[in-house]
Structure formats: C-alpha cells, structure tokens
Amino acid sequence: MSKTVLDRVAIRRALISVYDKTGLEELAAGLHAAGVKLISTGSTAKKIAAAGIPVTEVEQVTGSPEMLDGRVKTLHPRIHGGILADRRVPQHLDTLSAMEIDQIDLVVVNLYPFVETVASGAAPDEVVEQIDIGGPAMVRSAAKNHAAVSIVVDPSFYPQVIDAAGAGGFELKTRQRLAAKAYAHTAAYDSAVASWTASQFLDEDETGEISWPAFAGVALEREAALRYGENPHQQAALYTDAAAAQGIAQAKQLHGKPMSYNNYVDADAALRAAFDFAEPAVAVIKHANPCGVAVASPDAVDPIADAHAKAHATDPVSAFGGVIAANRTVTKAMAETVKNIFTEVVIAPDFEAEAVEILSAKKNIRLLTLPQGYARNSNEFRQISGGMLVQAGDNISADGDDPTNWTLAAGAAADEKTLADLVFAWRAVRAAKSNAILLAKDGAAVGIGMGQVNRLDSCKLAVERANTLGVSVDSGADAAGGAENADGSVSEQRAQGAVASSDAFFPFADGLQILIDAGVKAVVQPGGSVRDEEVIAAANAAGITMYFTGARHFFH
Template structure:
C-alpha cells in the first residue's frame, strides 16, 4: 500500500485543544482546510484559510446543526476507492472531491451526563454526523487518514514531516483501529445510558462495556500470565485505578487487586473514626479503628503481624508522619490513603520500592454498579454488594440481648466479614479485629483458624489472653450447624452476628442460649468468592 499525500482535510471537533497548532501544521503543507461551525470559527480567528462545509456540499448547515456533514459530497469524498474507475467516474460526474484526512472528536455525551443535564440536553449531545464521518474514513483507510484523539495530532504532524505531507498505510491502519474503538466506546456509553439511566433496566438485553488501556502490567497473577489495566470510558470513576502514584515501583496485577480490596473495605469507614486496613492476598488480615491513625495501625498490625509482612495498607485519613514511620517498620508493598502530609512522603521516600497511592475522596460503599466475572463461554454479572445493616434492622434471637459494646463489636465485625472471602469468620473487640478466618470449605474450620490466629497474635504480643475473649464474632452466612458457633464460644466470644435462615436456626439459637451468648440476625448474607 502506498503513501497518500494529504491535499484536503475535513476538521470538525468538539474538543478544540491542539486544533490551532494542527491547522497551522496542515497549512504549512498546503492542505486545504474544510470545517464546520465552531471549528471553522476557531481556525479563522487564528488567521487560517478555511472553507465552510456548506461551500463543499452546496447546502447550508440546518436543523440546529443536526444536518451538516450527512451529504454525498462528504461521504463520497471519504468512501471513494481511489483506484476504482467506476468510483472515480462517479466523483467526476457529481463534482465530488477527495478528502484525504478527517479530524473529528465527538459531542461530549459522557460529560453532559456527568454534569447532571436534563434528558433533552443529553439527547442533543448524541453525535450523528461525527461517527458517520469517522466510520466512513476508517473504512477507507487505504486512502484516508482518520484522527479521533487530540493526543495523535503530534504523531500526524511528525508523520507528514517525515513523508513530505503524506501518510503511510501502516499509520492510517493504526488510526482506523483507534477510530472504530472510539465510535464503539461512544455507542457503548449511549447504549448504557439508555438502558440504565433512561430505561431503568437492571440487566439489559445487550450489555455494552467500554474501557481504554490504562497501562500494561509486568505480568498477571503469575509470571507466565500477561496482564493490563483498563479504565472505564465515560463519566469519571473514583477508585484504586484512578489513584495517583507518588512513588515506588510499577504496580503489579496482584498489587492492584489487593489494593482494591483494601480500599473497598476502608471506604466502609470513610465517615467513621481513623481506620486502618491491612490486606494480604485480597483478604484483610487486620482492621482497626482508633483515636489516631497510628493507634489504629498498631491495633490492626497486632491482629496478624506475620501475614501483614509484604501486605497492602489502606487508611481513611490523610497519612501523617508518625503513622508512616510505624508502617515503615515492616516491609509493605502498597499504602493507599486519601492524602499524605510532607512528613509522611519524606519517610516513605526512603523506601524506594514502597508504592504510595493517593486516592483523594474514598469511594462510596453504597454506590450502585455491576461486577463482571468471566467464565468459560460467558460472563457472570451481578450488582455490587453494597448492602448495609443498621442497628434497628438487627433481630435479637437469644434470651440475652447484646450490650452496647457487644453491639458495636458485632457491627464492626460484620462490616469486615463482608470483605473476607467465604466462608468468613471475624472476631472483633473494641473496634479491632481479633482473628480472621477466610476462604475455608466449611465454617467450622474458619472459626477455628480465626481463633488460632488470635491466640498466636497474643503470644507474639506478650498478652495474657487472646483478644477473642469477650469478643463479638461475625459469620458472613448462617451457621448450618451449632459446631461453628461452639468453636466461637470456646474462643471466648460473647456475642454473635449472622444472617440466620438455616433450617437448624433453632438448634443454633439453643446452643447460644445455653452458652449465655447474645446473638443477632441480619437477614442478609455477604458471600464473597
């Protein structure tokens, strides 16, 4: 495929950034500029010669700009196969001139939705002519260059400088691929808005998900797996993928996965007291609140200092120097915080491999959304687990009601259990996890493992007793038998929070009564696989 010299360019952009510089570069190569509306005005004000689209088509822009480029003289100039005698004859017969370059970016649909515009304004920001030109130019990339991203203006100018005003086939082919991706993403945003926001569908007949490459990663969960981070296209998101990395090595696939787990959990406490979450392999191994961040960190670390080595830490307050100094005491992969003061940054700067991520506002744990998981031959889609339980929703099912402190510990343990892999058991006392049992095939083993971890933590800390004594225990799903609950009794728990709903609930309640436990049902479970 040969190079194509750009003689005529059609420019029609919503985002005017870089437009004037591009127009000037095209002018230096003697390119005829054809443009529409505001784009033509901006180019003229910069002193560039521009032909209006109406001069090309012989028709004025009409219907509030809805109809301006939808014309044979535009699409004929884009779609004509230059080496096809019949096409060339049709161009001559109908006075259609070839267009060698199209520079288009589309109406700001996502931004219009994001600012809370009304339905009429949103509909008006659905671009019709732009995507049509993009698709026509991209289809005929053998002859036409299509630029949809202002970030590619410099590449286009460099290509033309190197090629004496022309573009190569490989360059045009690359631009065409980006162009179709851009229109696909744009249509995906519109389809999603219609389905979810306008029609209120939970699971639309067709699910469109659009994202763009954020970065390629060194590898996936294991070195033989490739991996990348993709970012959503559309209204701005707020999460670990958008965090600003202040320092440290490149984030790995596992770093992102674990940091996301930590951030999601600490966000449950975004309106609460200073809170620290320590995560290892996507499971929390220590969570605590305190009067200060350093107090919360020390309590979270004490829950399982062995697992915390090489872990991920998330906090719900701007990071301060004393807390950063304490965190620096052990090897930590990633620290995520809303912000960090200069002392904290200076302390972490001495740990060149530690990644510090600043997230700004924490995500809203109650936000809606979809979770998508690939399986062989399909996708599993579900709503986010944003369920939350308040005190007045709890049902006391035992003879003894929980004390105020037990109730606080129950709710704290329940919040943490929501983020622990099933089967999940969490012991908590005085705003701190005492022991966490995760990912076991039966609930009894999770209860035993969590109790064993609490005992081990006490021995390492030199405490007289494990923190499970006098604790509350949370189970992410019901106890199918009394054995798991009895294991918690043996560990010293005095209160239990669980969903209830087992056919053996009465048996479990009777066991709790016999042990003098207070137990509440939530009526909601939190499986996490």
C-alpha cells in the same frame, strides 16, 4: 483482486469537527502552515477563524446549511464521497471528478460527551442530544478508507499530525493504527449509548418484575501492559473503562516499581475493606483477603496512624508483603510505622509530603493516590466461560446493615461499646472471602477465618489466629491469661471478650460453640437457618448476646 498499496499519502485537505477543542488552534495553525486546506463545522470553524486561520465551513462545501439545531451538517455525499473514495479504484476517482468532489486526506473528529452527560444525572432528553450521529459516521468512513485517509480522534496526537503534514503525510502502518484506534473510539461510544438506552427501556418478565437490560456493554481501553499476570507465564495488561466509576485503575502512582496484576487485585480488595467505613479506617490485605482491618479509636491523636497500628496488630505475620489501604490521607506518623514493615503497596486518597519522603526511602514500595470521586461500580461483572455474570454491587444498605433493624435473637441487649464492635465486625466481615468469621475488639479485627469450605473451620481459624498471631497495639505487655508460643513469647488470648460476625448463618450450633468456648461475648449473623433455634439455644445456654441482621454478605 489485490490493490496497489499507498504507503505515504500527502495531506492536502483536512476536515476538522471536534467537541473537545483542546489544542485546536495549534493543530489548525500547524496544518495551515504546511499548506493544508481546512474544512470545519459550526463552533469548531468559528474557533479556527477566530484564531485568524483560513477555514471553509462545511455548508460551503455541501451547498446545504446546517439544519435541525446542528443534527444534520456533515451527512452529505460531498463530505463522505471525499472521505470514502478508494483512490486505488479508477471508477471512484472518475466519480469524484464528475461530481466535482474534492478528496479529503485527513479527518480529525471527537464525539459529543455522552458518557459525561449520563454521569452528570442529566434528563433523558439532554442525554439523547449527546448521541452523536455525524461524528461517528465520519470517523468510521475515514477509518474504513485508511488505505489513503488518516483519522485522528485523540487531541494528544495532534503534534504528530502537524509533523506528518510537513513530511508528506502518514505512512500506511500509522494510518492502520489510527484506524484501529478510531474504531475502538466509536465502539466504546456505541457501547455506552446502547447500554444506557437498554437501561431506559426495560421490559417486564413473566412475573411482572422489571428485568435486567437486554444489552450490557463494557468498553475497555488498554492503559498499560503488565510484567505478567498471576504467574510469570501469564501475559497481562491493565484496561480502563471510561464509563465506570473512577477506581484503582485510575490511581496515580507517586513512587515505586510498576504495579503488578496481583498488586491491582489486592489493592482493589483493600479499598473495598477500608472504604466500607465512614470513620478513619485501614485495611491490610494479602491474597485478596484481609489480614487486618481497624477503625481509629475515638480519642486517637493521629486517627489514621492509630487505625493502621490496630489493623497491623491483627496479624503481623500475614501483613508481611501485604497491601495497605487507608480511607484518609496517610500521615507522617503512619508512614513512620509502615516504613518498618515490608509492604508492596500503600493506597490512599492522599499522602502528606513528609509521608511520601519517608516511604520513598524504600525503593520498591508502591505509593498510589486515588482519583477524586473514587466509588464502587453499581454493578459487578465476573467472567465465566462463554459469557459474563452481572450483579448489583454488595454495598452497605439501610436494611440489614443498620443495627436499628437487627433482631435480638439471644441474650441481653448489647451495651453501647459492645454494639459498636458488633457494627464494626459486621462491616469488616464483608471484606473476607466466604465462609467468613471475624472476631473484633475495640474497633479492630483480632482474628479472621476466611475462604474455608465449611463454617466450622472458619470459626476454628478465627479463634486460632486471634490467640496466636496478634500483638498488643500499645505497650506490648503480656496479657493476663496469655499463652506461651514456641519462641517463648506470650500471646494475648484475644478471642476472650471479643465479638464475632459471620457473613452467613450458622447451619449448626457447633461453629457458634467454638466461638463461645473461646470466650466470645456477642455474635452478629444473618439468621435464617432451618436450625436457628438450635443456634439460639446454644447462645442462651452460654449467656451471650446474639443479633440477627436478616442480610447476608457472601464474597466469593
């Protein structure tokens, strides 16, 4: 049977119980001025009273004092009856009258800081104390009864609450939207609690190994609707995860057009590449693949500008319309170079004021600053039909990524400069999609072969790009041994004397032979192929150095 629709419901009595007390005094004062009677709990009531605003403490309503260090205070029929009674049902109103329970028209609640407490590294007992019980119960009760009750969980909405109190209450559509927001609030909270709890009480599988948690939850809140997705016919939106590490989704935009779906994907890939390095580094990304990665030269006057110049020189053709990430503040000198290159996005920890001024002259370029504490998530999620894959993030490790743990498989040990380039190449290749081969020289990528269905093609592509697409970073003078391009210019044969990295082992010696024939002098790769001996023999025959890392960095 359908029930009467209550459009606008006056706010006569409000229950306020908040951990985050932002704007609390202003809210209480506004409600009081509108004639609303206030009920409150613990520290919330004390703060309201201290502001000189009349307030009734919950224990005066329930007749029961708060107990168990505040664990029990609002879990009482005189509270939940006042919230949950359906005012369209006469029997409910009769029950309230018989039990002398007053209706509650507005509930303002936000919850204990569970996510923040977990992130702080607090001990388990301290985390458990931040599992809110009464708060979610009140939120869900009010949201369920949104036919008459308004539920507010966001302090930023308080001005609208004050306005509604003076205008006869919220309309039904607003109460419905508030209820949806409230359910999302408790769902995110419960997901965080369930995920943490599952991670604390892991089971062992049949082998005795600790298994993954039985539950993994991700709570997402829409941050912005995007113009479209990968293609114009696809709708898209940006969602944020409050429990995740701060990242591209929380970046602050200083200038330019709104970010697109593809901008976000490419910018996140650029951050992955640039922040793999402790040294000042810049990555230039196109279609989620690097077309340039470099670290600053040790003697650079402006390190981040130097790193950008070297990264751009890797492949200036592909850098057109690309995304740039820097792991240091963007300087005026770097901006002077970027302004002459068509670039979609520049993202960095910060920008010098002069750099913002220079780049803002370009109407459409998007300038983004990273949130403080930017970090990659420890786990990665990938959607598949019917579910999700979850894996630990492929982060830099102390094992195969530390050159002191590498095995010299062929040739003489690398000198200091060559080893430094090998270390750079090994880190930089992580940013390229598999199969990936990266050639490097002087702390910069000079040729990248990525995303091929076999490693042989990746080797060919890396050499081809090194020898046909690059430019000299300094004077631009023709290099000895250069090759003439179709336009009459001369390309440096940058593969000659470069080092190479491979994200996975060489299954045959043919791929390595392509690098050898191009003049590569040293190679770093995981090793572990059944044909390792063939590959080692080819390296020794050519007199080049080759290291095995024992680690692999596929990036699909």
